[in-house]
Amino acid sequence: xxxxxxxxxxxxxxxxxxxxxxxxxxxxxxGCGHDQISSVIITAAWENGIQPHRxxxxxxIGCSSKTPAYYLGQSHGFNxxxxxxxxxxxxxxxxxxxxxxLGVSGDGDSASIGIGQLIHAIRRNMDxxxxxxxNGVYGxxxxxxxxxxxxxxxxKKGAANETxxxxxCALAINLGCTFVARSFSGSKKQLTSLIKAAMSxxxxxxxxxxxPCVTFNNNDESMRSYGYVKENEITLHMADYIxxxxxxxxxxxxxxxxxxxxxxDGSIIRLETISEEHDPSDPMAALTALHKAEVxxxxxxxxxYFDASKPSLAEDLGLVDTPxxxxxxxxxxxxxxxxxxxxxxxxx
Amino acid sequence: xxxxxxxxxxxxxxxxxxGSQSANLILLQSLFEMxxxxxxxxxxxxxxxxxxxxxxxxxxxxxxxxxxxxxxxxILVNPATWxxxxxxxxxxxxxxxxxxxKKKTVEREDIISYPIPMSSLAxxxxxxxxxxxxxxxxxxxxxxxxxxxxxxxxxxVARQFKGKSTAIELNITxxxxxxxxxxxxxxxxxxxxxxxxxxxxxxFFIEGNEAAALGAHYGGVQLLAWYPxxxxxxxxxxxxxxxPRLRSDDxxxxxxxxxxxxxxxxxxxxxxxxxxxxxxxxTATSGPGISLMQEFIGLAYFAEIPSVFWDVNxxxxxxxxxxxxxxxxxxxxxxxxxxxxxxxxxMPGTVEECFEFGWRAFDYTERFQTPVFGLSDLDLGMNRWAxxxxxxxxxxxDRGKVVRDQDIxxxxxxxxxxxxxxxxxxxxxxxxxxxxxxxLYRGTGHNPMGVYSEKPEDYYNLMERLKEKINNAxxxxxxxxxxxxxxxxxxxxxxxxxxxxxxxxDDILEATGLKVSQCRVRALPFHSEVQAFIERHKTVIVxxxxxxxxxxxxxxxxxxxxxxxxxxxxxxxxxxxxxxxxYADRVHxxxxxxxx
Numbered sequence: 001x002x003x004x005x006x007x008x009x010x011x012x013x014x015x016x017x018x019x020x021x022x023x024x025x026x027x028x029x030x031g032c033g034h035d036q037i038s039s040v041i042i043t044a045a046w047e048n049g050i051q052p053h054r055x056x057x058x059x060x061i062g063c064s065s066k067t068p069a070y071y072l073g074q075s076h077g078f079n080x081x082x083x084x085x086x087x088x089x090x091x092x093x094x095x096x097x098x099x100x101x102l103g104v105s106g107d108g109d110s111a112s113i114g115i116g117q118l119i120h121a122i123r124r125n126m127d128x129x130x131x132x133x134x135n136g137v138y139g140x141x142x143x144x145x146x147x148x149x150x151x152x153x154x155x156k157k158g159a160a161n162e163t164x165x166x167x168x169c170a171l172a173i174n175l176g177c178t179f180v181a182r183s184f185s186g187s188k189k190q191l192t193s194l195i196k197a198a199m200s201x202x203x204x205x206x207x208x209x210x211x212p213c214v215t216f217n218n219n220d221e222s223m224r225s226y227g228y229v230k231e232n233e234i235t236l237h238m239a240d241y242i243x244x245x246x247x248x249x250x251x252x253x254x255x256x257x258x259x260x261x262x263x264x265d266g267s268i269i270r271l272e273t274i275s276e277e278h279d280p281s282d283p284m285a286a287l288t289a290l291h292k293a294e295v296x297x298x299x300x301x302x303x304x305y306f307d308a309s310k311p312s313l314a315e316d317l318g319l320v321d322t323p324x325x326x327x328x329x330x331x332x333x334x335x336x337x338x339x340x341x342x343x344x345x346x347x348x
Numbered sequence: 349x350x351x352x353x354x355x356x357x358x359x360x361x362x363x364x365x366x367g368s369q370s371a372n373l374i375l376l377q378s379l380f381e382m383x384x385x386x387x388x389x390x391x392x393x394x395x396x397x398x399x400x401x402x403x404x405x406x407x408x409x410x411x412x413x414x415x416x417x418x419x420x421x422x423i424l425v426n427p428a429t430w431x432x433x434x435x436x437x438x439x440x441x442x443x444x445x446x447x448x449x450k451k452k453t454v455e456r457e458d459i460i461s462y463p464i465p466m467s468s469l470a471x472x473x474x475x476x477x478x479x480x481x482x483x484x485x486x487x488x489x490x491x492x493x494x495x496x497x498x499x500x501x502x503x504x505v506a507r508q509f510k511g512k513s514t515a516i517e518l519n520i521t522x523x524x525x526x527x528x529x530x531x532x533x534x535x536x537x538x539x540x541x542x543x544x545x546x547x548x549x550x551x552f553f554i555e556g557n558e559a560a561a562l563g564a565h566y567g568g569v570q571l572l573a574w575y576p577x578x579x580x581x582x583x584x585x586x587x588x589x590x591x592p593r594l595r596s597d598d599x600x601x602x603x604x605x606x607x608x609x610x611x612x613x614x615x616x617x618x619x620x621x622x623x624x625x626x627x628x629x630x631t632a633t634s635g636p637g638i639s640l641m642q643e644f645i646g647l648a649y650f651a652e653i654p655s656v657f658w659d660v661n662x663x664x665x666x667x668x669x670x671x672x673x674x675x676x677x678x679x680x681x682x683x684x685x686x687x688x689x690x691x692x693x694x695m696p697g698t699v700e701e702c703f704e705f706g707w708r709a710f711d712y713t714e715r716f717q718t719p720v721f722g723l724s725d726l727d728l729g730m731n732r733w734a735x736x737x738x739x740x741x742x743x744x745x746d747r748g749k750v751v752r753d754q755d756i757x758x759x760x761x762x763x764x765x766x767x768x769x770x771x772x773x774x775x776x777x778x779x780x781x782x783x784x785x786x787x788l789y790r791g792t793g794h795n796p797m798g799v800y801s802e803k804p805e806d807y808y809n810l811m812e813r814l815k816e817k818i819n820n821a822x823x824x825x826x827x828x829x830x831x832x833x834x835x836x837x838x839x840x841x842x843x844x845x846x847x848x849x850x851x852x853x854d855d856i857l858e859a860t861g862l863k864v865s866q867c868r869v870r871a872l873p874f875h876s877e878v879q880a881f882i883e884r885h886k887t888v889i890v891x892x893x894x895x896x897x898x899x900x901x902x903x904x905x906x907x908x909x910x911x912x913x914x915x916x917x918x919x920x921x922x923x924x925x926x927x928x929x930x931y932a933d934r935v936h937x938x939x940x941x942x943x944x
Contacts, residue, residue, distance in 0.1 A: 053783030056625075069788050069800075076780035077788035078624055080617070081643050087573075087614035091621025091629055092780065094571045094605035099625075099781050117617070120610040320601040324570045325626040325779065327603050329745040332568030332628075333707075334594040336740045339566065343737040346552040 013049035013245050021046040023071040033185035033211030033226075034064055034133045038071045040188060041102070041131075044195040045072060048243060048267075056092060056099045060085040060114055063140055064106035064133035064211075072102075083114020086121035089128055090313070096323045097314050100199060101128035108138050111147040111166045118168075122177045122204050127312040129198040129205050132168055133185075135213035136161075136224040143216030152297070154221035170290050172206045173283050173305045178312075179205035180286065180305040184229050185212065187301060193239035193269060194303060200244070200263035203312040210299055223297065234293055236302030238272035261306055271303060280306040353543040354384050356420035358405040358490070361433045362483065363426045365397025370508055371483035372403040374519070375490060376732065377504035379407060380553055382497050383545035387413035387848070389731055389925050394578065394670040400429045407542060413733070414849040417929050420540060423486050425466065427452050434459075442538045444489055446482065460537045462530075464489050469525045473518065481522045488526020493534070494542040554735050556728035556845075557632075559699040560658060561586030563706015564630055565594045565604075566741055569656075571629040573607045573618035575637060578670050579726040580660035583632040612637035616644035616657070623654035624789060626750065626779040628710045630656035635664045635677045638684065645719055646685025647791045649814070652766070652775070654713040654720075654748070657681075661725040663923050672923035673726035675844055676894040681721045682872050682902055688811060690818045692825065693721045693872040697847030701870070702728065703738045705826070714748035716821050717774060718814075725893075727925045728845035749776045757784045765789075765798035766810065773817030818873060825871035828878055832865040838939065839865040839885035841878065841915075843899055845925075846891060852928035853891075857935060864889075864935075869899065874906060882907065887942065888915045889935055893926055895919055916942055 009017045021042045026035050045055060057077030059065035065085070068077040080088045089101050110118050110132045121130070136149040143155060147166045154160040172180045179201045183191040191209060198205035210229050212218050218225045223232075237259075244266035257273035261280065271280070279285050286304040293300035320327065358375075362368035369390065376388040386407050393399035404415045418438050424430060424445035430452050434443065439458035447453075448467035470481035491501055502520055509515040561583050564572075574584040588606050595604045609615035615631045622629025633641070638659050648655045661677045663669035681693045692712055694705040705722055713720040749770075751757045757778065763785045766775050775796075778784040787798035794810070795801040832839075842850060847868060857864055867881040882888050890900035897917030904912055918934045920926075 051783075053786060054781055056780045057788065074783065074786055076778075076782075076786045078621075079788055079790040079792070080620075081647055081791060084613060084617045084644070087609065087617025088621035088624065090607065090614075091571055091573060091618030091623075092625035093621070094573075094607065094618070095622045095625035095627030095629070096779075096781055116610055117614055120614065124607075317605045317607075318600070318602055319605055320597055320603055324603060324605065325781070327570075329568060329747065332570065332603055333566055333741070333745060338594060339738060339740050342562070346554065346735075347550050347737065 012046050014051060016046070016052070018042065018046045020074060021052055021072055023073040024069050026070045027066070028063060029215045031214040032063070033135065033213070034067050035070070036185040036188065037131065037133055037191070037209055037211055038067050040191050040195055042071045044192050044199060048196050048199055049245065050100055050199065054099055056089075056101050058085050058089045058101055058103040060105050060109040062106040062109050062138070064104055065109060067104055067133070083109050083112070084117055085109070086114065086117040086126065090121060090124065090126050093127060093313065094317060094324065096325045097127070097319070098323045103128055103130045105130065105132050107132060107134045107136060107146040107148040111168055115166070119171070119175060122172055122175045122206070124316070125178055125203045125310050125312045127202055127204070127314055129195065130207070131195070132206070132208045133211040134168070134208055134224075135211050135217055136222070137213050137217045139213055139216060150223040150297070153223035154219070155217045156219045160221070167290060167294070168206065168208045169304055170287060173286050176307070176310070177206055177305070178203035178307045178310050181207045181303045182210070182299065182301045183207060184210045184233055184299065184301055186226060186230060187233070187235070190235065190239050190301060193241040196241040196243070197239070197263055197267070197269040197303070200265045200267040202264035203310060229299055232298040234298050234300040235274055236278045236289065236300060236304070237274055239303060240270040240272070242268040242270060261303075264308065269303065278302065280304065349539055351541045352539040353541050354407045354409040354545070356407055356540045357416040357418065358421040358423065359419040359433070360403040360405070360423040360486070361426045361429050362401050362403070363398050363428065364392055364395055364401040366483065367480040368401060368403065368425070368483045371487050372405070374484070374501070374504045374508050375487045376405055377507060377553065378491070378496055378501040379405070379542055380734070381500040381503055382542060383547045384542050385409060385411045385545070387731070387733070389415050389727070391924070392671050400426055409545070410852070410855070412852040412928070414852055414928050415925055417927060421538070423490075424454070425482060425486065442540065444486060462489070462493070462534050464526070464529060469529060470522065472525065473522055481518070484519050484522040485526040488523035489530045491523060492527040492530035493536060493538070494540060496542055497544065549736050551734045551736050553732040554699050555582065555730055555732055556696070556699050556702040556724050557583035557660065557730060558586040559702035559735070559738070560696070560706045560722060560724060560729070562590060562738065563703040565590055566703070567707030567710035568628055568745055569604055569630050569710065570627040571605045571607070571618065571622040572631070573609050573615040573622070573629065574631050575609050575612045575615045575633065577634045577637050579662055579730045580632040580634050580637075580658065582730065583658055583660060587632075612640040613644065616641035619655045619657070620644055620648055620653050623648070623713070624780065628654070628656070628714070630658065630709070632658040632660065634660050634662045635680070636667065638677060638680060642685045645691070646687060646689060648719040649685065649689045649691065650791055651789050652717040653789075654717055656709045656713050656720050656722070658722040658724065660729040661723060663921070669923045671726070673845070673925055674894055674921050674923070675725060675846070675892050676898065676921070677723060678872075678898040679901065681723055690815065690873065691719055691721060692716065692818065692821055693723050694826065695723045695843045695870055695872070696728070697844050697868055697870070699728070699733045699735045700738065707741050708826075711743070711746035712821070712825065714750075715746050715774070716817060717748060717777065718818065723844065725845050727848070733848070749774055751776050751778050751784060752782065754784065764796040766794060767796040768813055772820055773813050822873050823876055825875060827875045828870055828881065829868040830866070830877070830881060832867075832881070832884075833863065836863050836865040837886040838862065839867060839881055839888045840891055840935070841867045841869060841881070841888060841899070841903070842891040843869045846893060849926040849928050849931070853932050853935070856928055856932035860936070862936070872902065874903065878903070879907065879911070882911050882914060886914065887939065889918050889938060890915060891931060891935070892919050893921045895921055
């Protein structure tokens with residue numbers, strides 16, 4: 001790329017400008033955490049050099065689920081029904097397993113109405129990136145608590161929440177989810193590395209992103225406000241993503257302890273220890289970190305748990321190599337001789 | 349004594365989970381192999397083991413396949429229903445009973461009683477499996493009494509136990525014990541016999557569910573997503589069972605995915621995902637499953653996603669009678685989901701049609717980009733019906749208006765996902781992964797370009813186009829089957845598995861001097877032939893197996909006002925497969941009522 005003029009537009013490994021990965025203008029509230037996540041998705045997909053039309057954008061219903069309109073305008077997408085995005089994605093995947101399925105959901109979508117579908121998609125190790133834009137409230141219906149609202153947290157209007165929250169990361173780890181991370185929409189660098197790594201993972205990658213709702217839940221008494229999360233974030237490690245097409249030397253090697261995890265496509269996520277070392281292959285360590293954070297009313301972020309050993313849904317389905325959508329009709333329909341043989345057997 | 353050949357009904361009372369089903373199928377199959385026109389109905393409980401089950405075998409040279417009005421030969425093995433079964437018999441009926449049953453006997457003087465020590469005979473073979481063998485003993489007894497051909501019997505056993513030589517041997521020995529006991533100890537006092545018939549065309553027995561599953565394979569199904577529910581499970585399981593044979597490459601990899609979903613909602617979601625991605629997805633369920641799928645059905649209609657749903661109707665509402673039959677999901681399918689909707693419903697009446705609609709459903713759903721339902725029922729789906737063979741699809745797969753090539757795409761002046769280019773209400777689509785005209789599909793209002801819109805004219809035009817699209821399907825869908833003689837004043841409209849009873853109803857009516865024409869509706873929305881049929885008759889009765897006359901209700905609403913008054917409903921359901929005399933009586937009563 002050295003022959004390009006200095007002021008040329010920056011291109012990725014596919015020679016695509018970042019513009020090829022953007023979407024329409026957002027209609028969310030100015031300052032919404034979700035818009036930051038959308039911009040990270042654009043960056044991650046662009047920097048990872050994924051052909052935009054080979055991504056399928058999937059979502060359910062809610063503020064978060066509207067966002068696929070705001071990124072990856074060259075990708076087909078499906079804004080499905082409330083909480084049911086995992087099943088639609090699973091069906092699409094069975095027909096075209098070669099696309100990258102990028103699901104975006106919210107806490108109402110994933111922790112309430114759609115929790116069953118989330119659980120079963122994890123159980124199948126469905127090959128997809130599943131981002132939860134988690135703000136603890138229902139936005140479109142104007143500010144009711146969701147099932148992830150922390151105990152003692154108080155939104156802008158009404159009483160504090162006293163109901164035990166559902167921690168989607170703890171749930172996922174207990175279910176054997178193969179990639180579990182938590183992040184914060186304000187931690188752009190960490191979130192970018194995690195989303196890139198999730199895109200390189202084969203299997204279900206859950207990223208639970210705390211994404212403040214500026215309209216209903218960004219007051220000081222809220223445990224999901226920008227201010228609170230910034231003050232109370234425990235970062236497990238710095239995360240660097242090294243794409244498989246980049247020579248490793250080009251990446252700045254962090255000092256001190258680090259751990260490298262090789263992802264399915266050969267890319268690497270490098271986790272640099274910040275305080276005590278976290279072992280992402282140990283589910284107990286991950287659950288302990290989550291528990292400790294919860295009792296101290298903090299949010300722990302980073303790659304909590306990772307397991308590359310489990311087969312993903314593709315292996316379980318026992319399909320031909322060609323994605324089913326590309327199998328010709330003549331192959332899909334068994335030939336007349338097969339029906340003649342069946343009729344003859346039935347009659348014998 | 350005059351004999352009565354091939355015109356009587358056998359009722360076998362057992363408990364479920366005791367192996368009686370295989371014994372009963374051997375009886376049915378052996379009669380079938382003799383060429384006797386015979387039908388079997390399994391009346392089973394929603395239970396795994398121990399509750400009463402009845403199996404009804406009707407021999408009828410006239411080809412009647414309904415259970416008939418009465419039992420001529422009662423087999424009594426189940427003490428739980430003993431007294432009830434005896435009390436229900438008409439004088440002169442035959443009772444073949446297990447005389448080893450504790451504290452049970454048959455005391456009625458006006459019936460013919462054949463006590464058989466079934467349990468002791470069974471114990472002679474193997475005490476450990478005496479309970480199982482008891483069932484095959486009564487088949488041996490019946491074989492002797494009815495003069496069932498031994499070769500046909502043995503062939504039926506071989507078919508039932510497909511190559512398992514120990515089981516075949518054991519069953520043939522048990523049949524012999526039953527036969528021999530009968531020969532030596534029973535003096536036949538009844539007139540009933542079976543007689544071989546030379547059938548014109550060779551036939552085999554098959555269940556509607558298996559036929560629909562085979563049809564799906566010949567439609568190139570690419571995803572089966574399902575959740576187990578009676579009476580549709582065997583449809584899904586047959587799709588799975590034929591996968592290795594019909595859909596595998598040399599390495600055993602298939603061109604069809606199967607996912608057992610976590611519930612019916614997810615099954616429907618997967619089917620939509622498949623359709624969205626450009627594949628042929630289907631699910632098989634029953635009424636309760638369709639209730640759960642309503643939200644996705646609306647999405648498929650509004651976002652125009654191909655998707656196939658088979659509903660094997662059971663008795664509702666709610667959990668209802670899960671192992672009984674009904675035609676009560678018609679209205680729910682036709683107008684499934686909230687808002688204004690209208691869906692294509694295919695309604696097979698024979699196993700051949702289960703197969704044919706099994707593959708055609710995919711062509712219709714892709715052609716019209718809308719959900720398509722197959723409506724079968726427990727009677728058609730889970731009982732065995734005679735079939736002469738399945739016919740290979742006579743048309744290539746219709747994949748609808750999918751733009752796959754860039755050249756074709758480039759030739760469009762403007763490409764909009766929901767733009768009605770051809771004026772037939774069916775727009776063009778591109779597939780995810782193609783890079784052509786990507787859009788965000790949604791269940792919200794949208795304009796012809798697929799962009800979110802709340803504009804009044806966008807919503808209005810979209811809804812009108814969808815209506816027009818389904819309307820245009822009418823005469824492309826399977827036409828009704830008409831049996832019509834010009835002089836008839838009365839016409840009967842019916843659907844689905846009533847096909848198996850209509851001839852007997854017709855004969856009963858004709859015996860009382862009432863000649864009727866028949867019109868079997870095979871799809872919704874109604875074909876224009878249905879209205880023409882109504883126009884040609886003075887009075888039309890819509891006959892269906894439900895309480896409310898659902899098909900009648902739809903018809904009434906869609907007919908021009910001047911025809912509505914001609915049409916009347918006879919709807920009846922008690923959970924049982926339709927019995928001809930009940931419907932014939934009600935047709936008479938209705939005609940009397942409307943003539944006053």
